[in-house]
Amino acid sequence: MKLYAIMIYYKTESGVRSFKSAYDVSSFSFFQRGSAKEFMQFTGKILVERSALGTRSSVKENEYFLHCLVRENGLAAVSVTDKEYQSRVAMTMMLKVLDDFAAKVHPLSWTKITKEEECDYTQLDQFLATWQNPREADPMTRVQEEIDQTKIVMHDTIQSVLERGEKLDDLVKKSENLSDQSKLFYTQARKMNKCCNYV
Incomplete structure (x- = not known):
């Protein structure tokens, strides 16, 4: 069971912007890691663009699964997992990520963020590490x-x-x-x- 990435986006009428992303690409070879991150970011953005506000979806791409959650206010999260990682667990984790993000980064500042470096949210790496083992992070899995x-x-x-x-x-x-x-x-x-x- 593997969680490869969590990405936070903001969807508006003018497009989708990436707010923050965290990756665990340790299972890829050293030379593939940059490309793997880039591809995850690219497919995540496409998934958010094609998803309606207030929807959830899971999409299979080769042996990977992309889980997408887009809130009514445009705040969105995408996670990339292997096939053993349950969709329910991924959705629960993304709900918690978006709740935490919204509590720590005020919605009035979202329109000003144009690239990830401008977003001062720092908890995404911690979520990625914690949710690698859903049994510890999610009581329902236990x-x-x-x-x-x-x-x-x-x-x-x-x-x-x-x-x-x-x-x-x-x-x-x-x-x-x-x-x-x-x-x-x-x-x-x-x-x-x-x-x-x-x-």
Whole structure:
């Protein structure tokens, strides 16, 4: 799972301006890094230009994904990730980036910023580093992983019961805790499932 770039733009009727960008191109060869940054900046700008205000989108380009969030006020963010980086996580991260940017750089100054050097926002590199590991940065990712782990444990438990040679059908037949009606329900459900599996 890799986050390669976060870029902040400002979309107006006269065009799109880049406010700030942060990159992690350490996985590229030394000679490709400049070109990789330039291409990410170029495609990010095109994506913001082609996106309507108040929209979100994710676009695949070769093995990379570009996630774009454009707010109604024209402030926009684009992140570049690999395919394992979840779109939901990228969107959550970009929302936090834009909230932080808007809190630290007053909207009245946005029209005066014509190039990245004029923007005094310094937190983007920190966001890039923090969100490399979504499990630490995003509580929802942590919860989802814990749920997935629980599913695996539950599956393993059922498998271990079956491996001991016990069959659920036999346990249901022998059970004194189940009423005849519950046993009949189970039997009919099994027959329906077998029927549906053949289709």
